[in-house]
């Protein structure tokens with residue numbers, strides 16, 4: 001279980017997160033919604049260790065990982081699909097997937113079958129360069145690369161951004177499948193409201209660095225959430 005407890009995050013003097021709390025459980029999807037620039041990516045970066053926090057704590061499976069370096073969080077089972085995907089354009093699809101091997105014992109250094117079951121296009125494209133894939137295929141590759149590390153916490157930052165509807169559906173199905181396996185906690189940052197709503201077990205809405213609404217999807221009042229999302 002992930003517990004983010006009242007964290008602050010600063011960029012120099014500018015405060016991007018103010019006392020933000022969030023929980024994520026295995027077998028559940030926690031969605032983070034909010035307009036551009038409200039701090040969603042900063043929260044993701046804090047969870048995976050790419051940005052330090054200035055107050056509060058981040059606990060994963062009962063351990064305080066607030067001061068862990070990103071590679072130690074990865075070793076503890078945390079993987080992310082960053083905004084903009086960050087795949088390696090000059091490496092092939094196969095090589096991109098293999099970059100996930102670094103933290104795995106030798107016997108686990110293979111791509112799990114489920115990656116190709118969820119995203120068959122990756123098998124067809126194994127020899128192609130990452131940079132030659134469409135945006136949607138790159139997003140599938142970024143998710144596949146995260147799954148290679150067999151994460152127990154998967155953090156996805158706006159996976160539908162700039163992606164065509166058919167691939168958005170595939171990504172939604174993949175997230176739903178991974179949730180159903182029950183052994184992975186999923187944090188989904190998403191601005192596409194319907195996509196976020198349909199996948200959420202619990203949700204938080206952020207505005208100006210703070211959580212302004214949160215709860216179970218079953219109790220969500222859509223109009224209240226939408227009010228925070230419209231400009």
Ligand SMILES: Nc1ncnc2c1ncn2[C@@H]1O[C@H](COP(=O)(O)OP(=O)(O)OP(=O)(O)O)[C@@H](O)[C@H]1O
Nearest residue numbers: 011014016034035036037038039040041042043083
């Ligand atoms: N590296 C940085 N240095 C300084 N300020 C930053 C940095 N990264 C983000 N910010 C600022 O922190 C605030 C939160 O940004 P963040 O990217 O976390 O928001 P976001 O909700 O993810 O937005 P988007 O949906 O556009 O990705 C913004 O005001 C942004 O300008």
